[in-house]
Amino acid sequence: xxxxxxxxxxxxxxxxxxxxxxxxxxxxxxxxxxxxxxxxxxxxxxxxxxxxxxxxxxxxxxxxxxxxxxxxxxxxxxxxxxxxxxxxxxx
Numbered sequence: 001x002x003x004x005x006x007x008x009x010x011x012x013x014x015x016x017x018x019x020x021x022x023x024x025x026x027x028x029x030x031x032x033x034x035x036x037x038x039x040x041x042x043x044x045x046x047x048x049x050x051x052x053x054x055x056x057x058x059x060x061x062x063x064x065x066x067x068x069x070x071x072x073x074x075x076x077x078x079x080x081x082x083x084x085x086x087x088x089x090x091x
Contacts (some may be wrong), residue, residue, distance in 0.1 A: 003037030020089045029083045033076060040072040 009030055021029055047065050050056055056064060077087045 003034045003039075003041060005034070007031060007034035007038075020084050020086070025083050029079065032079045036072040036076045036079065039075075040069065043068045043072065 007030070009027060043065075047061070047068065050064075051061060080089055081087050
């Protein structure tokens with residue numbers, strides 16, 4: 001839901017990014033963050049299905065989950081760095 005709100009540029013879940021970014025950078029930033037948020041949601045949903053069906057053992061599941069979830073999280077941090085110069089946006 002949060003990813004779709006970012007993609008559609010609604011202000012339902014928007015954090016205070018206006019002070020951290022220039023006005024012309026907000027829309028491209030929110031589109032990228034929206035895509036990465038949706039990707040993270042897909043990873044979480046897929047891993048919950050894997051856990052429910054017991055397709056992977058405990059250690060392999062944990063390692064796989066961390067690796068797959070790290071990809072969109074790192075991409076989010078790199079997007080923050082690209083658009084604002086900081087890894088984490090603060091108000």
